[in-house]
Structure formats: structure tokens, C-alpha cells
Amino acid sequence: MYKRNLAIAVLMLAVVVGLTLLVACSSNKPLIAEKSGAQLWGENCVRCHNAPSPPAFNDYQWETIAIHMRVRASLTDEEVQKIVEFLKMAN
Numbered sequence: 082m083y084k085r086n087l088a089i090a091v092l093m094l095a096v097v098v099g100l101t102l103l104v105a106c107s108s109n110k111p112l113i114a115e116k117s118g119a120q121l122w123g124e125n126c127v128r129c130h131n132a133p134s135p136p137a138f139n140d141y142q143w144e145t146i147a148i149h150m151r152v153r154a155s156l157t158d159e160e161v162q163k164i165v166e167f168l169k170m171a172n
């Protein structure tokens with residue numbers, strides 16, 4: 082009788098732990114897609130130099146700089162596009 086109760090308790094614990102892990106790990110969206118341009122700019126453009134502020138360059142200049150810094154910073158097209166949108170909006 083005691084062994085059976087223990088077995089049931091262990092089984093229930095396993096189910097609870099299993100469900101918790103399932104819920105905790107169910108978000109498989111890439112984190113990067115949720116980041117805003119401002120966030121990506123703040124995280125990436127300070128890695129090698131001070132992040133240039135949006136008004137430092139005009140829209141046309143930002144387009145060119147993005148091509149250059151995309152290679153330097155090894156960012157994806159999507160990430161750079163978000164950063165450029167932010168820089169243009171804020172300049």
C-alpha cells in the first residue's frame with residue numbers, strides 16, 4: 082500500500098515537472114525578432130565604438146553606413162533594417 086502511494090506521488094511529480102518544462106520551453110520564437118530597432122542599435126552599435134546618435138547623420142548617410150556596419154557587426158538584413166528605421170525615425 083505504501084509503495085503504491087509512493088509510486089503515485091512520484092508519477093504525479095513527474096507529470097507536474099514535465100508540464101512545467103513543456104510550458105517553459107514552448108516559446109520557440111527567435112528572440113531577435115522581438116527586439117526593436119532601438120534595442121538592436123543600443124546592443125550592437127556600441128560594441129566597437131560609441132553608438133552614433135540618430136541626428137549625427139541624415140537618412141541617406143544612414144543607408145550607406147548600414148551597408149558598411151552590417152558587414153562589420155555581422156548583423157542580418159532584418160536587424161540592420163530595424164536599426165536604420167529607428168535611426169531615420171529619430172534623426
Ligand code: HEC
Pocket residue numbers: 122125126127128129130133145146149150151153154164
Ligand atoms: C565589429 C565592430 C563594429 C560594430 C559592431 C559597429 N561598428 Fe561602426 N565602425 C567600426 C569601425 C572599425 C569603424 C571605422 C571605419 C572602418 O574602418 O570601417 C566604424 C565606423 C562607423 C561610423 C563612421 C562612418 C563609417 O561608415 O565609417 C558610423 C556612423 C558607424 N560606425 C555606425 C555604426 C552603427 C550604426 C553600428 C550598429 C549597426 C555600428 N557602427 C556597429 C566598427 C564597428
